[in-house]
Amino acid sequence: NPVAPCRAYMERLRKFGNDVQLVEYAGAHHVFDWPLLKTPITLPEAQVTRRCRMRELIDGTIINIRTGQVFDYSDSCVEYAPTLAYNEEAHRKAQRAVAEFLATNLAPE
Numbered sequence: 001n002p003v004a005p006c007r008a009y010m011e012r013l014r015k016f017g018n019d020v021q022l023v024e025y026a027g028a029h030h031v032f033d034w035p036l037l038k039t040p041i042t043l044p045e046a047q048v049t050r051r052c053r054m055r056e057l058i059d060g061t062i063i064n065i066r067t068g069q070v071f072d073y074s075d076s077c078v079e080y081a082p083t084l085a086y087n088e089e090a091h092r093k094a095q096r097a098v099a100e101f102l103a104t105n106l107a108p109e
C-alpha cells in the first residue's frame with residue numbers, strides 16, 4: 001500500500017504532539033491534480049522514496065534510518081516506475097479541502 005509509510009509518519013508526528021492530518025484520495029496517483037494528464041502514464045526510470053525512512057542531521061546530511069548510512073538513491077527502499085494520472089474527483093476534493101483550510105486558518109480577524 002503506497003500510503004502506508006505516510007500513515008506511519010503521521011502517527012509518529014502525533015506522538016510528539018504535532019497537529020497533523022493525512023488526507024487520502026482513493027484511486028489518486030502522483031500528479032492527480034493535473035487535468036491535462038487524462039491518460040495514466042508510468043515513468044520506468046523515475047525514483048520514489050515513499051518506503052524510505054530518513055532523518056536529517058543538523059549539518060543537513062540525510063540518513064537512511066534503516067541502514068544508519070547516508071541516504072543514497074541506490075538504497076533498497078527506493079522504488080521505480082510511479083504511475084501519474086489525473087483524478088477529477090480527488091482534484092476537486094483537494095481543492096475544496098485547501099480552500100477550507102485557508103479560510104479557517106488564515107482568515108483575517
